[in-house]
Amino acid sequence: MNFITKTLQYRNKEAVWQKKYNALAPKEGDEAPDFELFDASGKQRVRLSEFRGQKPVALVFGSFT
């Protein structure tokens, strides 16, 4: 399968994912879904709701590639 065909297939797959989940994602004015995660060491925990009333939170989602 050549590069262009693969790229289009992956791109379409991601577009479907984005469309599906973006419809459910919070919009401005919506309550931000709470979550609890651990850091890269697995030891430090964070819960979004713990910042309520303390500091506004900027979420920065991404990966290495």
Add this chain to the structure above:
Amino acid sequence: MSLRELYQNYSEQVQFLPIYIREAHPVDGWWMGGGILGKLTKKYSPATAFDVYDPQTIEERRLVAGQCEASLQYDIRTYVDNMDDSVSKAYAAKPTRLYLIGLDGLVKYAAGIGPYGFKPARLKQAIDVYLQHISKPIIDNTGPM
């Protein structure tokens, strides 16, 4: 404005939470490390990795997240999404996305879908507007004259 500048300028007023999610372009997936596209990406986004396989366990994911954190040198702790991608799905975060959450727990800014919607300058604007809003004193017009 870069993310680094945002962190440096606003880290006292805003809590930044970088969240590592599923790899966008792993070697065993939609890999973009080869050819002209790879060369261009390496030139304009030198921090991007090209030799990462999609982590299959939370331990692998944390390892890559740590490597990413060390590479970017933002000096901000990175958190790692669960293997079921629950947080990424809740925020439709793939491949990259920005949000600002207010003191009341409500979304004040939701960037467009990434990668094209990922604009740190727009996040900065939202932060500026929000910080100005919360710094205004509340004038109480109720009560006896």
